[in-house]
Amino acid sequence: MKVKKRRKLLLAVVIGVIILVAAIPPIVLAVSKAFTAQESVVRTDWEIETGDIIGQDEQWQVEYAEAELGDGLRAIQLIPEDIGEEGFTYYDLEVQRRLEGALESMKATNDMTWTATTPLAVLNPYGTGSNGLYLYFETDVPTKVSYNIHVAVDGISDFTADAADASGEEYSKIHEFQIIGLVPGETNEVTLTMTGSWGNVRQIVRFTVDMPENRSDYDTRLEVTQGTSDQAQAEGLFTMMRVNGYLGYGFFFDNDGVMRYEMVLEGFGLDRILFEDGEMLTCVSSSKLARINGLGQVTGVYPLDGYELHHDIGFGADGEVLALAEHAEGETVEDQLLSIDLESGEVTNLLDFSQLMQPYFDQTRPVSPTDDFFWQAGEWDWIHLNSLLYLPEEDSLIVSSRETSTIIKVTDLHGDAAVDWLAGDARFWQDTEYADLCLTQEGDFVPQYGQHCVEYLRDGEEDGIYYLALYNNNYWSLNSRDFEMSVADSVGVDLYGDGSERSQVYIYRIDENQRTFALEQSFDVPYSSIVSNGSLCGDNWVVNSGVAMVFGEYDADGTLIREYAYECTMQNYRTFKYEMTDLWFQ
Template sequence: MEENELKCEKFMAWIFVLIFAIILAGCSAEAEPAANENLGKLTVPVETISLDKSDENFSYYDLTVQEELQQQLNGLKEKKNYTFKEPLLVMNPYGTNTTGLYLYFEEESSSSLSYTVSVDGSSDFTKTAKDANKDETQAEYQLIGLVPGEENNVSFTYKQEDGSTMIYEFTVTAPKSQSGYPIEMVQTEKAEDAELSDGLFYTLGTDGYAGYSYVFDNEGTMRAELITEDYRTDRMVFYEETLITAITDSMLARIDSLGKIVDIYQLEGFNLHHDIALNENGQLIVLATDQAKNSVEDVVLSLDLETGEYKKLLDFDDLMGSYKEMTAPVSDEKSSTWDWLHYNSIDLAGQDSMILSSRETSAIMKISGIYDNPAIDYLIGNEGVWAGTEFEDKLLTKSGDFEGQSGQHSVTYLEDDSLPEGQYYLYMFNNNYWWYLSRPDYDGPTNAKASLAREANEEDHSQFYKYLVDEKAGTYQLVQQFDVPYSSIVSSAQIYGDSIIIDSGVSKILGEYDTEGNLLAQFPYEADRFTYRIFKDTFEGYWFE
């Protein structure tokens, strides 16, 4: 019996040792760090896709053309099993971004890809790319940041779900700028220790370069050249991981994050002008000209982005016909144009209201009930312009001693939770330029401090203006202003985080300011006459994580 007990004790001891060894092995496995693999510098071929462009009507903005490109791209994808170490790279496969680099490979689990673009003489450009493929076994990206015409060194860091990483780098020479636009904006002013906001500047409507928009980093280096058709891109809006913009004066396009055109909207019978806005129901609200009318830039459309259906939402002949009768076409040696309102910006204010900027009348208008029963809620503008009209009593009362806006652009609605109900801000680029030719017999008061100069000059100044509107009291108050380079027409202002982005279009100067109006950095840029707008965005959720 003692012998059996001894055997039992030995057996239990061995069992204890075995269990202890298993526990130790498990702990060791948990403690073992994830593998990191640095592959050094590799040679990665970059493919291109070509189509017959001999037809004079050829356009990338044709869904049939896009399908042909997609079939060629699919053919490349099917040639082999691409991996992160040996991926498929294609330069600008959809024809919408000169230096957009398409990247594709297969993967076993979810992962993240960060990359750095290095070019001699430029700061490094580092981003985490957004995977456009919803299939967890495949990855597709459009890499943004290659500098046109330069040798770009690209470094990849691929982090897998288990924490392991793979790193390598390769070199690619990017195509030159298709439009010939300078790849650098030279910074002429910078405040000491100034730190610019995170994001990328993007241009809209650079005169002399129709059909192109440019993306620049904080150092003024071009990081993308976006290609449209022959029209300025008045504005870009984002909708369900796609970008919407005008590509001709009667056509808009929807472009996914890879650069593929996924939908085109033709607005027959209308011409686009100046601005678009997106509402909560997936409808685009569009400033337009009705080709069947005798006047221009006085119609608002709605466009359903899912169905492609569009209709006239507002015609200001109906809302302000009595005022139109007081105006007349403006003629020159070449043409006669009845531009009696010249709406140049639109912003939505709540569920059924909009804020419009009328350059011709130097007025800001709020319209309510825009989808079913439109009405003018109020006007902000020169009292003399509206004296004796049926809209005279719609003017808000100026609170304080200041000069009102003249020829303003990019009027933007800004809510603030700290304000009482009925109060909000409107901010704008106040061009400070008086232009009122549609009423040649007008002899009323003008904005006395406004300039009459069309060309850029150093004596005159435009301003950033910010109003506090109190609808309950029926007042507006100037709560912030600061001078910016003068621009008689076009131009934009954007409150962007803790910065204010200003494009003085006719002066051809981009500036970033702090919230107090102190200049942080300034970039003169190339254009024939002007750039219509310049804004800033992180492009997170579209190109980047």
Template structure:
């Protein structure tokens, strides 16, 4: 673990004056990331203290920037925009140290959003590209081309992502100017240990050609024992980034105007740019996010949530305007499915000390179709896939896919699509995603689904009807049970659905995910603690075993091209 050496630069640093330049309003065009225009309009609180130090376990000068409040030794939240302004000003004071690629300014995780991210800035004589390789004992080399986040050709600014936590890393950077000779530099440093105490290695079982694995890193999020962190692992199974949050799990990443959008606590979404700076946050008021969100093509986020002003949970959809920060409830499923809602009952939460919850639907996945302004959501509690049309207008149920008998007496019997073929319906499914063909046929498309194949309808104590044929009542994981990745063909014209594929995967009664990516499928069985990537013929290329307690909610993959890495 590195030792931090404080530099005596004053009690409160860089809190008067600024680096210059103006920032745009919150939610508008991205704020600049150059030192000359990085400062936001968020005020710096009077009780905020900024300290600058260096990493002791390094053979070159690598700075640190720490921000605390109220005299606390604890680092202030990265998602306080005042903290970000304070860091901006500290970096502005340090910027002159980055005289060139042979002597860049390097600061470890200044913005507090990636515990091993290395902010890097230096002056240049023109355009060029920065390639880097991270070498660490026990880990494969990690090589990328960094993206420049400063529009000024006389400055290169980036975040180097790829240091392994708690390990001695040798970082070799090579600057390739458009004109002139390459400049190579090597620095060795021990990165801080995982703040969550999480293992930096997944055990990989390679069953195919590693070249078949898609480019990118796997995001593991929602670990039961390390919930407020997201972990990024490369194809070899090495941790390359740790993203701390403020209490919520990292449901997913979405990209918006050169930033990543993701939840940081139950009521806050944040936008973070490529150098790690939080450029905006969105407060959702009385709504608490739950499990999933997505972005629309017209600058809005659609978010599954609970309305904390009422007893029922996980049964509303809210819409957040990313340009204004305003949000509103667009679908109240308790109202939309009122006939079914009347058939349900509150129940004791499993594993609790007698806590009664009204979790009659338990939404866990949302997918938006822009052309129709429709969403497809997954209800875990009643094992039903629900399509809702005209989300931002007059929402309506367009169809249901689920166990017919469960919906008897609800008034929604006519909304159920007719099954064509002999196959099991889903049980407690997750991540229902719509896929339209390259040349789509109106009303026909595929759904990919992680089918947990677990049947537990605690909110229907009176239900005595059948369960899906393949569904288990075993809670947790079991070697003699299976979950499935299913693919359905939906025909809205004929109001039918059929199964075109079903692949056995390790059993997980709750959580988990399936993601289609560049022809491959990334599957996370969250209670079996196994992640896998499979080729287009459903053959396993590699499986990864990771540590956990109870579950890991989601495992998906992102390339980060044109964000951290040059496209």
């Protein structure tokens, strides 16, 4: 009797194990999909805290509320009456038109004279930057406006800038601009200085702003570590892009690691900011690009119906932006190139890499739950394009493919597109139809693996020679093809590593005449198996190691000037440094 019970118990255990094993793939798939799906989530809650409602503009369907900025400055907030309705977004040109109309009504108020001492002040007028403060006033003579922001907290240096006026003029009698740099959660002492064209100071105005906490609740001060280089840091603001755990925001930090601007998006995160005619162009959700001026006003919206963005955007031919994307319901992921016409808004699928490189695509398979990138289980991530670079003179495209650890050049992009060359470990391509297209490695060095953010650095000494910069993750992992290849001991093979691995910034010399590539310069940076970038800013390098959760500024030789540690869930995608001139600053 006991033997039968034991047999039944053993049978039940075996059946249970079988059921559990069978359930693991669906569980892994469900968890992985939930993790990756967060990038497609669109913000549904736009409502903000304000003071009392003090008025209403029925024509523009906007309410005026007091902005709770303390007693030093009387400011308002513009609240669209439909802000709580389903489907509302600030990234809607009709909403932006109404906000502009309400703002114009305030500027034209008959019984008010807006001066530097009594300016029209509006907190975050267009809903795109939580701590941006709009000012409008007139002066008797043409002047330019500079401002200084002082916060009486150790470790926060004064922030000084020349305001970029909405008129585009350096000197004006009518002033309309956005103060950038007010630190969330702190009392900010602001000094406005109006200077005439002969350099004489015409007026100085001071006021305080008790800035509310930032909307994301992200740290407003990063941990800063001083490096060994005494090189001066480049001008500009570090721009953290797609911070996991804080998607739907873009964060801008100064050289002291102090948050100076919090950009509020629909979702997803910034991939890159493009600048044109005094405006920025960037992604504001996984399926939408937007053009935004220096006041925070959205002046153009480009929905990508049926597609989802990932990893990079860049200027293409005249009037065109190129974007890496994927079909929202497609079989494959991260293998499409879109063309967006900035005038018409028309979106064209310019290049499907699964067709362009079909002979190789046919050798691949979807990611499985037992692969390194198990969170992508079920996705056919066979090439994983993560950066693009357009060469207008020859209508060519250079893309970075993380999955193949290869840089790929495509010629005649807008015509009969074809793969021109591949740069990376040639062994990877030896049993494919692309073996003869591999550039020959010139010199003894370990080629890049899992690289990100390939950028054009400079022209070479003759036509056909040029230099590319990239972040070499130095991480080897293949999740879409049953192929094994040994790599050097210095190359990481674990997502988080054991502490001995290093990533690098690489500078390649590409010689298309001789069909070679060589390592011109490199320097070590903290290890990051995925994401990340190393980008030139002036004479310095700005490097983000996303998995290590640090970014730093390095001198031209690759010696650290300063490093900044930050919090996120698993990774922050990129950190660039932008001067923001002609947009926020003169």
